[in-house]
Amino acid sequence: MDSTQTQRRSQYRGHRRDIDGLRGLAIALVVVFHVFVGRVSAGVDVFLLLGGIFFFSPQIRNALNPAGLTVVQSFLRIFRRLYPALITVVTVAVVSALLIFNRVRWPEVGEDAASSLLYVQNLHLANLGQEYSAVNREVSVFQHIWSMSVQMQIYLGSLLVIALVAAMFQRHVRSSSQVLHWLLVIATLASFGYATWLGGHDQGANYYSPFSRFWEIGLGGLFGIWLLGRVLPAAWAQLRLVAGVAGLVLIIGTGLFLDGAAQFPGPWTLVPLAGAMLVVLAGNPVEGDDAESSTSSWVTALLCAAPFQFLGRIAYSLYLWHWPALVLVTYLMSDGADVVEPGGGAGSFFNGITATLGNGEGILVGTVVVVTSVLLAWATYRLIETPLRQRAKPARSMALSPAYVRQSVRGRRGVVGGVSALVMVIATVGVVSFGPVIEHRNEQAAATEADDVDPADYPGPAAFLEDVPVPDDMPVQPDPAVGEEEMLPDTQPDGCFSGFAESNVILTQQFNSTDTPCAYGDVDSDRTMYLAGGSHSEHYLNALETIGEEQGIKIVPILKMGCVLGMNLPHLSGDPYPECAEWNDKAQQYIFDNPPTDGVFMPVTRPTMIEGDGPDMVPFEYIDMVQRLTDAGIHTWGVRDTPWHMAGPGVQGNARLCVAEGVDGDCGIAEEASMAPVNPALEAYQGLDMTPLDLTPALCRDGRCPAVVGNVLVYRDGQHFTSLFSSLLAPEISRQMYDASPALPETPLP
Known part of the structure; x- marks a missing residue:
């Protein structure tokens, strides 16, 4: 390769404006799909790939450089780049949530905010997915931070491995480089295989797992090492346009035709990632090019245009702002309803803000959310990201010396960042401690509430079963705002x-x-x-x-x-x-x-659908189980399932939140929507040794199953009793178990 070609290759390893534009396209897809479509786009996956492109190659070169930054310095450099904007958005979002949300939601806001600042939001959300009590938990204000948490976990783990290998082979730089490259290949393939396997076993955990997501970043790293800026054969010049257009089609079409929430990060994720790599390759130099002709593809030129360059610059801040703005504004404009969770509306294509507010108002409010998010992102980029960015690479230092600290906190234009650092520390402590403080307050409030409530004031189920008078103006017990954990x-x-x-x-x-x-x-x-x-x-x-x-x-x-x-x-x-x-x-x-x-x-009954949609029915597996118990001489006390409160088809509601927020109505459900006209267990278990128990009369009256009965909160969520209401059911359950005559018919019901 001649010196001119070598120089040009070095140039293209520098700043790539078309990649900035691709980042702008990715954030545009994320925002539009979140706000107006309510589905997962390919934007986050493109971000992960691009992150890998610009992470692994520089970090490997740094680790092999005796004068390169240490692991701590490298991590702090990344942290300094990302954290100021994050703490700004999280703090503002927490304060906004306190003003907009009812206090019943504050503990969840605190948990999610702390998880976001600690870069474990992905693990937090995966854990919530494993908690049955959280199935109808409202969409988190900080749900989108999962991807940043994944990135930070992967970056930190990779930095440690890179540093360890470099230290082991410090006298053999070439061997160390080869080992690191092969490790990256093996780890990427292993992660891809793991994501493919886990997707068939537990997609919820798969979606948030850093081990499943590593291959997307790893693939970007390999692409960056092998192909970014490489001078391609002259024949590629004729294929640039095809590659660029095909790449855009794959990226944009992903959100339209694939269900990312159900399929990523499995093999289908290769579709948008292949598209992103094709777009990047469309901007690579070819033999015989001069510097200007490398942008001859209109796709590359399009991405270099001002709108995409602007979006690319503010992409990080825009990603941070758009989701809290969407969730909070939707809640505010809809009297307490939540935006549809991404990927949660498989039955209809448009499930974003229009699904909550309707098409006309939804489009208008959604547009306001987008514009506001862009303005906030631009301000954050100009006032937070840019001034606090570390401009000069510090000298290698095994310890954080005073000189290094002074250089680290000094921002652009000579503005000392010490005050900014102090503000961030105070904000971080405040946000992280907010959740535990609220939880402690709720525990104290719950401890002061005696389960032995006065039955004259809190008759509970006796109000329906025995027509016991219910005093007016008594606060609901247990307090629906203290948190579900106190009702378990x-x-x-x-x-x-x-x-x-x-x-x-x-x-x-x-x-x-x-x-x-x-x-x-x-x-x-x-x-x-x-x-x-x-x-x-x-x-x-x-x-x-x-x-x-x-x-x-x-x-x-x-x-x-x-x-x-x-x-x-x-x-x-x-x-x-x-x-x-x-x-x-x-x-x-x-x-x-x-x-x-x-x-x-x-x-001994359950809803018709696994999601909870009724009416209740008896699966044949239930009958078989009772039959086996009967054959073994074991009696069954078969209780009819409770009404499930559904917010919509396949979407569980939350009666406790409804009561806590003072929503108009009884926060209940129509009896016919959840319960069959006759207890289906009566016919299904004929001839078996089972006593049927039906508490529907204690839960429903006049065709409604309300969230509060006799001044007592029935449900801690959408279908599980509060401990207090369960205790008050004891007399009726005991009566049906020991005082009532067997209710199973000896002959089939007509």
Whole structure:
């Protein structure tokens, strides 16, 4: 290669304005799809690829340079570039949420904000996806920070590996470079394989996992090392336009034709990433080019145009601002409704803000959100990002010396960044501590509320069952604003349930890690009753504990979240749930090997659809389970499932939030929408040893199933009882269990 070509190749390894424009296109797709479509676009995936292009090659060269920055310095350089804008947006969003949201949402805002600042939002969201109590949790104001958390985790882990390998081969730079390149190849392929496998087992975890997402950044790194700026053969000049157009089609078409929430980061993610690489290659130099002709493709020229350059410059800040603005404005304009979660509206294409506000108002408000976000992003770029950016590369230093610190905090134009750093520290401490402070306040408030409420003021289910008068102007108990965690049965803090990731039967407290048995009611009794199934069994614990004490029965929970006895359910999202099947086999084996003296208490109906849409019905697997219990001489206490409060088809509502925010109406659901006209268990279990229990009369009246009955909050979310309401159900459940005549017909119902 002659000296002219070598010089030109070096030039193209420098600043690429077309890549800036591609970043601008990516952020435009993210914003438009989030605001108006409510689907996952390819924008974030393009960002991950571009991040890898400009991360690995420079960091490898730096690590192999004896005068290069240390791991700490490299991380601080990245952190300094990203954190000032992040803390600015998060702080403003938290303050705005406090002004707009009811206090019932404050704990969630605090949790999400802290997770965002600590760069663990992806793990936080993945964990929420594994919590059955969070299935109808409203969309987070900071949900979009998951991608930045993934990037930071991957960058930090990669920096450590790169530094370690460079140190091991410090005397053999060429060997070290080859090892690092091969490690990157292997890690990228391994991550791709893992993402492909995990997508078929747990897509929720797959979507947020840094191990699943690594290959997108790794692929960008390999592309940057091997192809970015490389002078391509002269024949490529004729293919630039085709490559550029094909790349744009692949990137833009991804959000239109693929369901990223359900398919990424699996193999289909190669579609937008291939598109992005084609667009970048369309701007590469070719043999015989002069510097100007490298932009001959109109695709490259388009990306170099002012609008895309502007969006590319503010892309990071725009990404930070647009989602909080969308969520908060939608909530404010819709009297408490939430924007549709990206990827959550598979039944219709347009599920963004128009799905909440309607087409006319939605388009208008959405446009205001976009314009406002752009203005805020521009201001953040000019006033926060640019002035605080570290302009000069510091000298290598193993320790953060005073000279290095002074150089680090000195911003552009000679403005000392010490004040800015102090403000960021104060804001960070305030935001991170906000959630725990609110939680502590709620715990104190909950501790002052006695479960033994005056039945004259809080008759609860007796108001429907016995027409007991309900005093007016009494505050609802438990306080719907104190948080769902304070309304859970004791099995939760005791660790007496199997979580989503476990498949073992939990029989002792703290998930079998102690010797204290999971037992309630009359814990010293030789008589036993199993409370078996998932959370719709668990929320009867308070009632059964009272009944167990009265009847002299020990209540033993055999519980797994999101699972039921006798039926291998998928996750609520529809993803496979192999842990449920494993737990089912073990739970049934335990029950049959250790038969209870007083039977098994469990739900015997469920909604028609897995998402919760009604009416209730009886799956044949339920009948088969009761048949096997009957054959084993074990009685079944079969309770009808509760009404599920749905915000829309396939979308669960939240009755507690509705009550806390004072929404007009009873915050309930029409009985016919969730419950069949006649308890379907009456016919389905004929001839089996089962006592049917139906609490619908305690929950519904005159065709409505409200969120508050007798001044008592019925649900802690959309279908699970509060512990207080469960306790107040004990007399009716006991009556149906021991005082009422068997209700199963001997002959088929007409």
